[in-house]
Amino acid sequence: MTLSSKGTALITGASSGIGAVYADRLARQGYNLILVARSQGKLNTLANRLGNETGRAVEVVVADLMEKADLLRVEQILRSDASITLLVNNAGVGAVLPLLESPVDDMEQMISLNVTALTRLAYAAVPGFVARGTGTVINIASIVAFAPEVLNGVYGATKAFVLALTQSMQHELAEKGLRIQAVLPGATATEFWNEAGHPVENLPSEIVMQVDDMVDAALAGLAIGEVVTIPSVHDGAQWDRYEAQRQVLSGLFGNATVAPRYR
Numbered sequence: 001m002t003l004s005s006k007g008t009a010l011i012t013g014a015s016s017g018i019g020a021v022y023a024d025r026l027a028r029q030g031y032n033l034i035l036v037a038r039s040q041g042k043l044n045t046l047a048n049r050l051g052n053e054t055g056r057a058v059e060v061v062v063a064d065l066m067e068k069a070d071l072l073r074v075e076q077i078l079r080s081d082a083s084i085t086l087l088v089n090n091a092g093v094g095a096v097l098p099l100l101e102s103p104v105d106d107m108e109q110m111i112s113l114n115v116t117a118l119t120r121l122a123y124a125a126v127p128g129f130v131a132r133g134t135g136t137v138i139n140i141a142s143i144v145a146f147a148p149e150v151l152n153g154v155y156g157a158t159k160a161f162v163l164a165l166t167q168s169m170q171h172e173l174a175e176k177g178l179r180i181q182a183v184l185p186g187a188t189a190t191e192f193w194n195e196a197g198h199p200v201e202n203l204p205s206e207i208v209m210q211v212d213d214m215v216d217a218a219l220a221g222l223a224i225g226e227v228v229t230i231p232s233v234h235d236g237a238q239w240d241r242y243e244a245q246r247q248v249l250s251g252l253f254g255n256a257t258v259a260p261r262y263r
Helices: 017-029 040-054 068-080 104-132 153-176 211-223 236-250
Strands: 008-012 032-037 058-062 084-089 135-140 178-183
Touching: 008 017, 008 068, 008 104, 017 032, 017 040, 017 084, 017 211, 032 040, 040 058, 058 068, 068 084, 068 104, 084 104, 104 135, 104 153, 104 178, 135 153, 135 211, 153 178, 178 211
Parallel strands: 008 032, 008 084, 032 058, 084 135, 135 178
Antiparallel strands: none
16 A cells, blocks of 8 residues: 655654654654664664554665765755655754863864754755745754853854754745744753763753653644744743844844944
């Protein structure tokens, strides 16, 4: 029996954590999958399980998005595969050390993955989505996008970029039939913390969200049309007020005269 499909979702950083849960949920929602990550073993295990459990077509692409050749290969898939209707830009790395303790080469690599690769993949996907009049881009950011005092400053800056890019994409592309979402997780129980050198077990349990809950909330936010989804903020009106004030302030920037306090 041939299953009907919502198209294909390409998910980066799909071998574990947030990306793997997105793969599970989207397959169960009716998407075929292209799973992108560095670990072939983990990808194959996930692909076999989801294919068997859901009947969806699952393709594995082993790629390190910090390597230019691999990144270009994934870009080409996004440009050429017209079945792709959803991009989940999830691949990323983090850091928790202060700036002065963080090697600048490590920070450059973080920017390469969190900013450059994410941007290039969005650029690769969007023209086809616009031409077809439909498509969704989900960019995984973080609460540190607007809380730069938390964790490493370069990490926060990369996620602020992701948030700003998402809002700009929404502004430019919503009327062309695209859906754009930034997801801003707080502390989430994934391998992120171990890889950053700060095991999640060291965090207060009351602030750590389970990854399944985070992704389910993010997909619920997408379903109700949110551009910015923050699963850990219970009062959504607080974000609405923050965003409304930001837009008011942004309307005050154009002024030929210097503010009186600077005279």
